[in-house]
Amino acid sequence: MCTADLPAKAKVANSVQYNGYYGCNTCTIPGIYIGHNMTWQFDPSAVIRCHDSILANAEKALQNKSPVSFVRHKK
Numbered sequence: 001m002c003t004a005d006l007p008a009k010a011k012v013a014n015s016v017q018y019n020g021y022y023g024c025n026t027c028t029i030p031g032i033y034i035g036h037n038m039t040w041q042f043d044p045s046a047v048i049r050c051h052d053s054i055l056a057n058a059e060k061a062l063q064n065k066s067p068v069s070f071v072r073h074k075k
Helices: 008-015 050-065
Strands: 032-034 037-039
Touching: none
Parallel strands: none
Antiparallel strands: 032 037
16 A cells, blocks of 8 residues: 555556546546647546456457556566
8 A cells, every 4th residue: 555646656657647548547538639638528437446357458458468448568
């Protein structure tokens, strides 16, 4: 257990930062740039992340050597 700011949390969790396209750790709504800001539009049908979906995305990221949803692959 540790305390970290959001950029450090992303590195520890090997995930996209809070301002990335899939920066939300809870849902799968992709962000869009408007001007110089990342925004997310509310979608009531958005899929909520669960333990199994995060593990599946991590496995895909390792196999494809590219990010999947909010999970980055290890370099």
